[in-house]
Amino acid sequence: MNSPKLVATGCLVTLTVAALTYIYWLHRKRSRSQANMKVIVPRLRSFMVVSDKGKMITGRQIPRLVLVRPAVDGNTLTLSYFNKVDLTVDLSQVEDTNTRVTTEVWNDRVVGLDCGDECASWLEGIIERKCRLIYHASLPATRSTDIPAGYKYPLLRHDDQSLYADLNSYMLMTDESIADLQTRVPGCKLHPVNFRPNILVEGTPSAFHEDMWKYIKIGDAVFRNVKPCSRCIFTTIDSRTGKKDPNMEPLRTLRKYRCLDKDEPTTPHFGINLGLDLPGLLREGDDIYVATVLCKQLNRA
Structure with missing residues (x-):
């Protein structure tokens, strides 16, 4: 696969990585200043809670599920929740046991390895319903993006x-766009982690400048902007x-000014979904090199 040429379609903009919430979320005891993200074999979205009938369970249905803090260190998964005793799961044992569970993510059939009865019981004590935790591990990825001919997002492949994410493994947001939204909802304190970006960027010329980005180089990695991130x-x-x-x-406020797709008139977009073209290492504080769609669009931003 050929690497994209960042100067192919327009202007270059240099920005800075403010936070890598991928690592901060999974390795919560590590300081943000030390955070880095290796995008060769991502663990992000490789765990999922499912019901005893195999249906996915997320914070959409049970909001307190977002308070469970996962941390992965080598082959050990640690789950934490307020004053509850931490639970550790030996992921190598999960792989050796190889108990497979079949479920669906938005009508896509997926498979995961059951993390065991102790883990299930620990989670059930929090969400108050029967459930299992599954782990994708090194199982073959069975999901494929269905792209019709002439699709409006040509960089989506x-x-x-x-694995278990709604769409892509990577999602980028900017401080400036979040700050713009904050001015429109003064009674609601916004935190970047509520929007679950992997990569948080600071220093853009304006809010929603990222909408115009085509290719993004951070550290050694190169990404494509495949589509705006739909919000729910x-x-x-x-x-x-x-x-x-x-x-x-x-x-409610996003729906008033960020519904960008006429085919989804009530679905707002905030942040951008990224496809990975060139794997590499990312660090907080890295410069970001961006190729925008058109120079004239950049000038109007």
């Missing part, structure tokens, strides 16, 4: 689908409290 009820759940905003914010 069939192999961009992730999950944005209304506070990651610090596990509670849903009673006024449906900021989703």
Whole structure:
């Protein structure tokens, strides 16, 4: 596969990585200043809670699920939740046991390895329903992005689908766009982690400047902007409290000015989904090199 040429379609902009929430979320005891992200074999979205009938369970249905803090160190998964005793799971043993569970992610059939009865019982004590935790491990990825001919997002590829995520494994947001939204919902304190970006960027010339980016180089890795990130009820759940905003914010406000796709008139977009072209190492503080769609669009931003 040929690497993209970043100067092919327009202007270059240099920015800075403010945070890599991928690593900060999974390795919560590590300081943000030390965070880095190796995008060769990502663990992100490789775990999923499912019901005893094999249906996926997320914070959309049970908001307090977002308060479970996972950390992966080598082959050990540690789950933490408030004053509950931490649970550790030996992932190598999960792979050796090889108990497979079949489920679906948005009508796509997927398979995972059951993490065991002790793990299930620990989670059931939090969400108060029967469930299992499954782990994708090194199982073959069975999901493929269905792209019709002439699709409106030409940089989206069939192999961009992730393990258990809604679409891609990588999603980028900017401080400036979040700050713009904050001015429109002053009564609702916004935190970047509520939007679940892998990569948080600071220093853009304006809010939503990322909408125009085509290729993005961070550290040694090169990404494509495959489509705007569609937003749902999950944005209304506070990651610090596990509670849903009673006024449906900021989703209600996003719907007033960020519905970018005429085929999805009630679905707002916030952040950009990325496809990976060139694997590499990312660090907080890295410069970012961006190729925009058109120089004239950049000048109007």
